[in-house]
Amino acid sequence: MTELSAHLPQFQHGQLTENFPDNHLSNTNDSFERRRHDNSERRRNDNPDSETNGQPQNIQQVVEQDEEEDEELTLKYGAKHVIMLFVPVTLCMVVVVATIKSVSFYTRKDGQLIYTPFTEETETVGQRALNSILNAAIMISVIIVMTILLVVLYKYRCYKVIHGWLIISSLLLLFFFSFIYLGEVFKTYNVAMDYITVALMIWNFGVVGMICIHWKGPLRLQQAYLIMISALMALVFIKYLPEWTAWLILAVISVYDLVAVLCPKGPLRMLVETAQERNETLFPALIYSSTMIWLVNMAEEDPEAQQKAAKNATYDKQAPANQTRNEDAEADDGGFSQEWQQQRDNRIGPIESTPESRAAVQALPSNSQTSEDPEERGVKLGLGDFIFYSVLVGKASATASGDWNTTLACFVAILIGLCLTLLLLAIFKKALPALPISITFGLVFYFATDNLVQPFMDQLAFHQFYI
């Protein structure tokens, strides 16, 4: 990682949000100044579509300069950014697979969500297929409704509602779901624990998480929390979605993602455009960003200049400047907080139950990259993408008969899909859905490996032949 950070000063440029001045403070490099400058310019020039308020998991964006001399930088850069996304996606999948393999709670059938009311324990295959199609249809409808609701809320500036929605959902994730997770881990390893210690641990975990995600915090810590809540969410889905329903939902979600992001009347696209019209920021809290998370300021000169000045001051590491900067940021926070909240709300939505939260998460735009500066470009990926990748790999490890082979195959397929998506991003330079290619590869490889490769490898292992 040291190497990466050495290069990063030249190449990192995240979208900047004032809500997290400390994030980039903690990742400060002197070159960030340069980056920021470049970023803002870039952003203005190159990113009409840079903000996508579409489904968070699916939109990635890389803005590059068109000059040829930068393209080699861009490509190399692109390689770095691919790795910057490979690492968190891999970590999330590793956490999910490790949990699935060790904690039996998440593979035990304890009922289904109300959004998938039809059972799959039917007598005939046809009935099962019908039930799973109905389940998937209901789930997708819920998601579509949620997304449209978010777009409507955003359009009519009901920022408070969205903000409250987001806060509630992250509260639920950080406290309740992690409490359950901790409890199950303790049960698996037969660890004796008292409630007071657990309360202390969960309280600290949750509060620090809320602060890091919604306010300011070190970048690595924020990234770690985002990975953890994505993993928790994915585990909940793996537990409560029956098998065929899960695969169907994954497939349909990819299609929906494609449609919602790329069609002119898609809800996500409309969200992005609305955000752009208002020069508002997207949702920093539910996007994983490999660099500091900044609120994207679409076309405003002054706020950016302010930010730049503030940040320059910050990077100069002068205490008064820092103070000033922070104050500016605070002052701006008031103005941006709503948008920020919106984004988060759009991202998460109400999370009373898993499907809703998933819908909410899904409804949040996933930004991949708004890299204005060739030197500073961060990579962003929506948390929904993390969640669905992990659901696919987790389901593969939970239910496949080929076991680790299938898991490994799905893992490689998803990484390659991500790589291809980023390549397309580099070519087309606009918001792109991150789910379709990866999920398609993942599904193809899951079914192919489970049904075709696994018997072959089994026979080979039995005779100890090597290919």
Next chain:
Amino acid sequence: MTLAVFFGCTFIAFGPALGLFLFTIARDPLRIIILIAGAFFWLVSLLLSSLIWFIAVKASDPQDEPLQKGLLIFGVMFSVLLQEAFRFLYYKLLRKAIEGLVALSEDGCSPISIQQMAYVAGVGFGLMSGAFSMINLLADSLGPGTVGIHGDSQLYFLTSAFMTMVLIFLHTFWGIIFFHGCEHRCWWEIAAVVIMHLTVSGSTFCNPLYVGSLVPSYLVMATAAAWAYMLSGGSARNLRRFLLCLQSGASPQLGS
């Protein structure tokens, strides 16, 4: 069984590859991407060959043991050929990628050479091949059991680990030789790689007579290693200079 066997076999099988990865590949993002793409290409070749085998098995009588074994042998040979075909396809893709990188670069140089790509592609193929052969075994070795309780060989895990290690190395060297052959239009090098691969896979048909499979495989690996070293610009002199430097700490007084 359990942890000792698990860790032992894991490190035997994947230790050298892990070292190669950590010291030569992990620091360069472009190489990591080439590695994963290489693994993907191997996976696709395995998928297609499994499909063919599966169709053949479904079309045949499942009770006929010799036939099933014959089909399996056919499947192995076909898979080897398909792997080499996909290695060639990957070479084509990397060639195009290099042309793209060169076109985009400021100084007309690609950030990575085709030889480096050949090495990384070989490691990618090898790692994926080794992983697919070994991972389920490793997972099983963690659990309870007695190896060979029904009269099979008790060295099953150990020999699998050694075979996996040699295969990973072999894929690495074959990658270098193969790409060199494609670059310089030496078709006999490509043919040699295919024949070596067929030989090594064929030798595993002797299992559980491990002397018939492990020994030839290691001999082939030594040959391929020397050949790849020569093709990469190494020579006996280079080797001697390297070793002398290491021992004496001063530059050798050999002429070049």
